[in-house]
Amino acid sequence: MGFADTPQEQLDSELLTDFATMSAFGETPRGGVDREAMTQPDVEQRRWLSGWLEERGFSVDIDRVGNQFGTFEWTPGAPYVLLGSHMDSQPLGGKFDGAYGVIAAAEAAWRIKRACDESGHVPQYNIAVVNWFNEEGSRFEPSMMGSGVYTGKLDADTVLKTEDLAGVSVAEALEDGGFLGSGDGPQAAAYAEIHIEQGRILDEEGVAIGLVEATWAAKKYHLIVHGDQAHTGSTIISDRHDALLGASHLVVLAREIADEFGIHTSVGQLVVLPNSPVVVPREARLHLDMRSPDSALVEAADARLRERMRKIEELAAVRIEEDTAHQWDLLPYDPRGVELSRRVAEDLGLSHRPIMTVAGHDSTNMKDIVPSVMLFVPSVDGISHNEGEYTKDEDMCAGVNLFTEVATRLLDGALDE
Amino acid sequence: MGFADTPQEQLDSELLTDFATMSAFGETPRGGVDREAMTQPDVEQRRWLSGWLEERGFSVDIDRVGNQFGTFEWTPGAPYVLLGSHMDSQPLGGKFDGAYGVIAAAEAAWRIKRACDESGHVPQYNIAVVNWFNEEGSRFEPSMMGSGVYTGKLDADTVLKTEDLAGVSVAEALEDGGFLGSGDGPQAAAYAEIHIEQGRILDEEGVAIGLVEATWAAKKYHLIVHGDQAHTGSTIISDRHDALLGASHLVVLAREIADEFGIHTSVGQLVVLPNSPVVVPREARLHLDMRSPDSALVEAADARLRERMRKIEELAAVRIEEDTAHQWDLLPYDPRGVELSRRVAEDLGLSHRPIMTVAGHDSTNMKDIVPSVMLFVPSVDGISHNEGEYTKDEDMCAGVNLFTEVATRLLDGALDE
Structure with a gap:
């Protein structure tokens, strides 16, 4: 197949070699990565990506919340088609989650740039690769933090002050890592992201590409159970206000x-x-989430949760405070983006099917400000947020081929009105 | 009443003033203390105690696991009556737990020393005040660590290598705090300890003194629930091995x-x-304890726990590992010590009753190597391991009067065969 004058074997080899390099940042003995936002392996991988981009003629720009952009302008002043995902991981996470999307974006941009150099074609938009800051949300909450600020959904100052469990703020972590930039990043005209499915559907059906139509409806709660400290031995049971007992009932209820x-x-x-070990806990803080493709089921579940929470308060003699809660209904992606990807998959002879995403992605934010495309490649056995996460080489390569062609068409205005 | 030539008002005033000084080390806004073993407030209070002892003619000696002794010899080479408790606290704990026992021991020793100076009486044994290292066990496990080594129940080298959740070892913490000593401390002939009850009985019955006859039977388990990491959103429920769900079932079961x-x-x-927030937990580690004055009930509860654990393993698709478990049957104190204290209480006109202790104390260790006396003063509403812990001044003062007289008789060989 290939792209422009470069043979497919060489393209695949570039992709797999670069992905292997990336997977060494924070690698774990059992084949995963441990690369939470702005930990040393994340910082080192970001430096590597900056070098990779600069060597290939892209300019690197870091915005005020650490989003890392590699831009190339054909037309000074024109907006950008953004291609990207995130390189941070969960603790003991998989090496494909996010990182595959960033290298896919980088390889696609590099292929397109070479092709344009050769053909003299000038796309309608400029191109930018993006590595969003802290998509995972394991170290700093909430998740999708960088794209949340970029899209105006999160306040930059609030984000910069957000602390991890050890009391280190986002601003301090970015400063220490050398990734506290300035400004708002390049202006987007469209966005595309490719990611592993993190579910079993494509793998079980033997389909190469998932065309993401919507995000499952979700409700996420941060709950605080208030009890009172007491001695685990001497305090009689009826005097106890055991915050952990209340929290445990919530986990079982979920x-x-x-x-x-x-x-x-x-x-x-x-x-x-x-x-x-010997103190009845005074407080327990927990994150509970509920997700479904059916918004009505999530609503009904929410009602049940609230009804039962009152009973748990009585049972454990505690008070449950709802610190924050956020939710989204079933969120559709732009159907024109789904149709564009379907046509490209057909053109490339790749099997495909429409699919929903359960997990949130940076595209969940981006789709609300610009036409956006979200694509999946298969995850073997659907294993995710686990060192055993795995996607086959052939699926990775096919995904990048598709992604490159989708990006090419976006650059020529395929989703313009 | 008074003791020897010192009027009671002066003795009470010394005690309450010193106790107020101690309560300022690690004091919290809500009237408690936060003084875990070898944290800065614990270190500062220990320095204060060393100064207090030295000013009054006691020699200060630190043993190889940080037990702090203040000794006075009437007869060089004779063994010691040890009087003491612990000054470390739980996080956001109460100011009476342990600290009252140490100042009671110090005041008693000082009163007896003054009385002997005046009367020329030479007791049969020498005297030592002791502040045991890490009785609470909240920072370093297990609890009653210092007295555990002193009595040969714990291995000193193992204890010194024990790490807190942040990875700091006991040896490092003692070294940093300036309390890593050497040797085994003074040789004990008898031991006495006074403590707040941490229960409601004395307070509700209006009794001044509890004569501790036995420790409740107990079983303590350290359990590890093994699951598998997964994405909280995309992983289907039947694929999950949720370690936190397993642990929560254990909390509810307890x-x-x-x-x-x-x-x-x-x-x-x-x-x-x-x-x-977005990862199904792979592992959960918990401490579960069960206590009763009836050993048979604890045995029956243990059988029920083990039977239900197997069901929880099925329910949550996890494996529960029993990392450690230790237990004790109902442990009696030396009845001669109880009788000695009862007679002293009668002589001083203080109301008293036999009582059991639910919590472990350093005397739980000491009673197995030398004749030991354990005494309680009332805890208002039985509140313990809580900033709201409270014992009235009059009860503190009465307790020290009793304790001083008990110590005087121990020094003259009251519990010798």
């Missing part, structure tokens, strides 16, 4: 709601205070 | 067992890995 409504629910983070 | 058997149970510490 699973009961999943079973009752057929939705996905989880508690991923639980912080217990004071967390001493 | 309370169910408390209700079923009428015993005390609790989970005080829970550590979740990786503890990211």
Whole structure:
């Protein structure tokens, strides 16, 4: 197949070699990566990406919240087609989540730049590769932080003051890592992102490409259970206000709601205070999320959660405070972007199907400000946020071929009105 | 009443003034203290105690695991009556727990020394005040660490290598604080300790002194729940191995067992890995304890726990590992010590009753190597391991009067065969 004058074998080899290089940043013994936002491996990989981009003639620009852009202008002053994803990972996460999307964007931009150099074609828009800051949200909350600021959904000053569990702020972490930039980054005309599915559908059906039509509806709660410290031994049971008992009932309730409504629910983070072996906990803070392709089910689950929370308060003699909650209904992607990708997949002879994303992505933010395309490649066994996450080489290569062609058409205004 | 030639008002005033000074080390806005072992406030209070002892003619000696002794010899080479407790606290703990016992010991020793100076009486044994290292066990596990080594129940080298959750070892912490000493401390002939009850009985019955006859039976488990990391959103429920769900079922089960058997149970510490808002936890580590005055009930509760753990493993698709477990049956104190204290209480006209201790104390260790006396003063509303912990001045003063007289008789061989 190839692209312009470069043979496919060489393109595949460039991609897989670069991806192997990236996977060494923060690599773990069991084949994953541990590369939370602005930890040393994330910083080192960002420096590597800056070098990669500059060597190939892209300018590197860091905005005020650490989003890393590699830009190339054919037409000074024209807006940009942004291509990207994120390079940070969960603790002991997989090497494909996010990183594959950034290298796909970089390779696509580099292929297109070479092709234009050769053909003399001048696209309608300029091009930018982006590595969004802190998509994962494991170190600094919330997730999708960099794209949240870029799209005006999060306040930059608030984000810069946000602290991790050790009390280090985003501003301090960016400053220490050398990635505290300035300004708002390049102006976008369109956005495209490719990502591993993180689910089983494409893998089980043997389909190469998922055309993302929508994001599942979700509700995410940050709950604080208030109890009172006491001695675990001497305090009689009826005197106890056990915050951990209340939190544990919430974790069990979340699973009961999943079973009752057929939705996905989880508690991923639980912080217990004071967390001493011999003290009944005074406070427990937890993140509970509920997701479904059916907004009505999420609403019904929310009602059940609230009803049962009152009972848990009685049962554990605690008070449950809803610190924050945010939610989204089923969020459609621009159908014209889905149709564009479908046509490209047809043209390239790649099997494809429409699909929904359960996880949020930076495109979840971007699609609200510019026409956006979201694409999936298969995840073997759907394993994700786990060192065992895996996508086959052939699927990675096919994804980049498709992504390059989608980007080419976006640069020529395929999604303009 | 007074002691020897010193009027009671002066003795009470010395005690309450010194206790107020101690309560300022690590004081919290809500009237408690935060003084975990070898944190800065603990180190500062220890320096203060060394100064207090030296000013009054005691020699200060630190043993190889940081136990702090203030000794006075009437007869060179004779063994010691040890009087003491601990000055470390839980995070946001109460100011009476442990600290009252150390100042009671110090005041008693000082009163006895003055009385002997005046009367020329030479007791049969020498005297030592002791502040045991890390009784609380919140920073370094297990609890009763210093007295555990002193009594040969814990291995000193193992203790010195024990790390807190931040990876700091006991040896490093003692070294940094200037309290890494050497040797095994003075040789004990008898031991006495006075402590707040940490329960409601004395307070509700209006009794001044609790004569501790035994420690409740207990079982303590360190459990590790093994799951597998996954994405909280995209992973289908049947694919999940949620370690936090398993741990939460254990917390709920612990309370169910408390209700079923009428015993005390609790989970005080829970550590979740990786503890990211969007990752199904791979591992959860928790401390579960069960206590009762009836050993048979604890045995029955243990059987129920083990039976239900297997069901929880199925329910949450996890594996529960029993990392460590330790237990003790109902542990009696030397009845001669109880009788000695009862007679002293009668002689001083103080109301008293036999009582059991639910919590462990350093005397729990000491009673196994030398004749030991354990005494309680009332805790208002039984509040403990909480900033609201409170004991009235009059109860503190009465306790020290009693304790001084008990110590005087121990020094003259009251519990010798």
